[in-house]
Amino acid sequence: MSEEPCYDCLVIGGGPAGLTAAIYLTRYHLSIRVVDAGKSRASLIPCTHNHAGYPGGISGKELIARMTEQAQMYGAAIVAGRVTRLDRIDGGFRAEWGEGSVMARTVLLATGVTNRRPPMDEDLHDAALAKGLIRYCPVCDGYEVTDKRIGVIGSGGRGVAEAVFLRGFTADITLIAPDRAHELDADDQARLTEFGIEAVDGPCQAVAAHDECIVVDTPEGHYTFDSVYPALGSDAHVELAQQVGATLKEGVLVVDSHQRTSVPGLYAAGDVVLGLDQISHAMGEGGVAATTIRNDLAKERPILRERLSGSIRAKASEGA
Numbered sequence: 001m002s003e004e005p006c007y008d009c010l011v012i013g014g015g016p017a018g019l020t021a022a023i024y025l026t027r028y029h030l031s032i033r034v035v036d037a038g039k040s041r042a043s044l045i046p047c048t049h050n051h052a053g054y055p056g057g058i059s060g061k062e063l064i065a066r067m068t069e070q071a072q073m074y075g076a077a078i079v080a081g082r083v084t085r086l087d088r089i090d091g092g093f094r095a096e097w098g099e100g101s102v103m104a105r106t107v108l109l110a111t112g113v114t115n116r117r118p119p120m121d122e123d124l125h126d127a128a129l130a131k132g133l134i135r136y137c138p139v140c141d142g143y144e145v146t147d148k149r150i151g152v153i154g155s156g157g158r159g160v161a162e163a164v165f166l167r168g169f170t171a172d173i174t175l176i177a178p179d180r181a182h183e184l185d186a187d188d189q190a191r192l193t194e195f196g197i198e199a200v201d202g203p204c205q206a207v208a209a210h211d212e213c214i215v216v217d218t219p220e221g222h223y224t225f226d227s228v229y230p231a232l233g234s235d236a237h238v239e240l241a242q243q244v245g246a247t248l249k250e251g252v253l254v255v256d257s258h259q260r261t262s263v264p265g266l267y268a269a270g271d272v273v274l275g276l277d278q279i280s281h282a283m284g285e286g287g288v289a290a291t292t293i294r295n296d297l298a299k300e301r302p303i304l305r306e307r308l309s310g311s312i313r314a315k316a317s318e319g320a
């Protein structure tokens with residue numbers, strides 16, 4: 001018999017999806033463990049203005065800190081670490097990370113995605129991101145670049161789609177190919193012309209970030225922008241899902257309308273699932289996943305609170 005504890009649920013990932021689930025699961029009186037590698041995309045947000053409930057905005061780090069405090073308040077144990085191995089075992093799963101390992105009846109994958117970065121020095125990138133000179137999410141912060149000079153680093157259908165989306169916020173858009181000359185089909189070319197978007201060939205390199213502008217070097221010369229949006233796609237953290245054979249589509253996890261993956265007992269929420277990559281959506285999916293986990297566990301074994309010693313009713317009548 002193994003000495004490892006067996007939890008009702010192991011939550012892998014402590015971003016908005018995983019932490020929302022942790023809050024719900026602990027409030028359902030379930031035993032859980034959260035393991036988090038500490039690289040939430042939310043922690044990169046200097047100040048979000050589209051997350052409801054914060055009219056003055058809130059930084060991603062502050063939001064994560066508040067959610068962590070709330071989950072811990074209800075008893076969630078949050079461990080720092082990157083889970084590297086997930087196996088199906090009799091009655092659930094076994095996970096390993098660094099020095100630790102744990103068994104759990106169910107697992108929630110809330111591992112998120114990583115954006116592909118544009119070609120540029122890493123420190124320069126991080127400084128520019130903190131100042132809003134580099135942005136990754138037009139849905140989140142297109143409003144903040146209204147009527148500004150915007151560069152989109154990308155090409156093909158994805159780059160054109162992002163440039164056209166941003167056209168709803170500003171008329172000054174330049175689409176720059178990241179690593180070579182643009183290869184645009186006739187439809188993409190026609191859309192750029194229709195929407196008045198200039199196309200510049202690469203390879204490009206963002207070379208300087210000042211207080212209020214960023215400079216991008218291309219074979220056609222230097223371009224100065226108020227902000228640059230890399231439109232290079234992202235990579236979902238699905239390695240653990242692959243280890244247990246969960247179904248993927250377009251590189252992200254497929255779930256049913258209750259956040260169940262194709263593997264019984266394995267659930268997923270947030271950016272790692274196909275859908276709108278937003279905090280509100282990740283939180284919503286985290287809440288749905290937690291409630292499904294609770295109800296699926298209750299089908300195996302009813303979840304019933306023990307009676308307190310002595311009947312509450314008896315005490316009440318004593319006091320009457």
Ligand SMILES: Cc1cc2nc3c(=O)[nH]c(=O)nc-3n(C[C@H](O)[C@H](O)[C@H](O)COP(=O)(O)OP(=O)(O)OC[C@H]3O[C@@H](n4cnc5c(N)ncnc54)[C@H](O)[C@@H]3O)c2cc1C
Nearest residue numbers: 013015016017037039040041048083112140270271278279
């Ligand atoms: C620059 C930027 C600005 C943004 N602005 C906004 C905004 O204004 N509004 C908005 O709604 N959204 C915004 N977003 C998007 C938002 O951050 C994401 O949609 C949200 O963070 C997704 O939450 P999540 O919990 O699914 O994933 P994440 O927040 O990315 O969290 C996933 C967590 O899982 C951990 N993890 C991954 N693999 C493992 C593993 N194997 N073991 C343990 N832990 C693991 C990661 O380290 C991370 O901590 C922005 C994103 C970026 C990059």
